[in-house]
Amino acid sequence: MPIIEIVFYLFSLVLIASALCVVTVGNAVHAVLFLVLAFFSAACLWMLLHAEFLAIVLVLVYVGAVMVLFLFVVMMLDVNVSPGSEGFTRYLPAGVLVALAMAIQLFLVIWTRGMEAVPMPEAPDKDYSNTRELGKLLYTDYLYAFEIAAVLLLVAIIAAIALTHRRRPDAKHQDPGRQVKVRREDRVRLVKMKSEGEGG
């Protein structure tokens, strides 16, 4: 068995095991951490398919940003322990139905097309860089669309700020200017006192 297959099965096993754990563990924080592991294993599988850029972006965006956000939310909501088996039998028929439908779909695709229809990609040259090729396309053929997408993100920022930001006069906020300008007299008051021992 070539080494690539061993690596593939290793990461696939980790992926499936961690995905199972996401839904079975009771602790929400643990579930999120297992999801991170699942994403990471999936990224490694993509790496095997020579899609380095996608793999790295998956780790950066999903693990680095989205999952951190998830963790924040989970911690803020304080949903530490949830009884994992609640309603298990109630949702079982629906779950089995969905799983079955997906299995049949997968089977049909593989059965009609055959595994040969989607062969492993050929190993590219030594100095071929997936990232560089994508970058080239993005900044040449898709430059116009890429710029519009950037404007779209800018509009999202403006809209979010315009709709949520408001100045509240009663909010306690720091004013660095005033903090810097503060003088000793504003903070410290010298009080003349007699010492304890005196006159006693």
Added chain:
Amino acid sequence: MTISELQLALPEIFVLTMACVILLADLFIAEERRGLTHTLAVGTLIFAAILTGRLMMAPGEVVHAFADTFVRDRFGDVLKVFSYIILAGVYVYAKYYLRQFKLFKGEFYTLTLFALIGVMVMISASSMLTLYLGLELLALSTYALIALNRDSLPGSEAAMKYFILGSLASGMLLYGMSLIFGATGSLQLGEISASLGSGIGDDMLLTFGLVFVVIGIAFKLGAVPFHMWVPDVYHGAPLAITLFIASVPKLAGLALAIRLLDNGLIGLHDDWQAMLAVLAALSLIIGNVVAIAQTNIKRMLAYSTIAHMGFMLLGILAGTPEGYAAAMFYTIVYAIMSAGAFAVIIMLSHNGVEADQLDHFKGLARRNPWHAFLMMMILFSLAGIPVFVGFFAKWQVIAAALSAGFTGLAVLAVITAVIGAFYYLRVVKLMYFDEPDVPERVPAPVDFRAVLTVNGVAVLGLGIFSGGLISLCVSAFV
């Protein structure tokens, strides 16, 4: 990419730069001098019109740029120039409203300019990718604009509804596009058209894709049965935003339909013609009949929009250059008329109360005879009464539908136009034959009155001299 390609997109680049400049400059402009932002925005539109006008002067060939994702043609140039002109009018009308309702913020100008960029991108898109991105840019800016008045509950509700339904429609459109991409193997509209012409592509996949694409277009236009968002959004949004939604984005809707259905999918003309015929018939009936029952004039005009989009579809479904020219003429004329109608509602709105009830129009002829006369001309034009431009617009699209062999649909259009005349004339009756509740004259700033006068007279002038605009629209499709 070369410099000459960048020159083709000069209007887009200029408007984008100015939108960013206004975004930043507005932060440093004091509250009481916000008028400067307004002047900057109007100046941007005037200069953009000059830039696009310069491109129009150049020989009118169709030029593709940016790896065939962008196209410059006469159709696009004409639509863009009208977008600038109408948006400039919207700015003058909106300023008066925003000032009174304490919404006079820089975000209005930046978001509408970004929406304009979305409109421009859609107008000159030659790939499904850019078409979709332009649509999203327009939609995202509009969602935020509707919710701009955060303390208004109907506004937030309208924004939420529009956001959810709009996302759903975008999803449908995208799904349709992906199916067409799957069948033809290209995102470029020209290549899709070529491969359809040579008979490549899975028929079932294409038909499925087409259905979803037509649903997406119908939603964006607000054609029945995908119209449910229109009355709620028109009603809930602040008047100035309703004014915007009812004017400029309609031009983008037309561009979306013509770029996708004509430039890309003309090979499936027989299929989409039947779909558009159903949409047009339903829109004409429901739009005109339900509008009669409305007592809120914003909702009434919303249903009138639905009916007008039905008329516009009559032009497109012919699938001929004459039909497209008629639809284009109709859309431009509609945008001008609806801007004028909403402007009069804005004029009547005072003291934080929008004059959105029919009763607010009672006796306007005694209070402001000239403005009542302008409103009457606009309403006559919307109803399609001869001499006014709305009549010629209706005539053109009905002629296009007749030449495509849709006699029944043309008859239906005439009948529903007569039904529709009732609710327009009801407002005229209220203005001229009813006693006003308050006798005072309604005040308005000079620039507002000037633009409103130009707008109202244009409805008459374009009607008497309709040949110029019609030949401009026809020249866009030769």
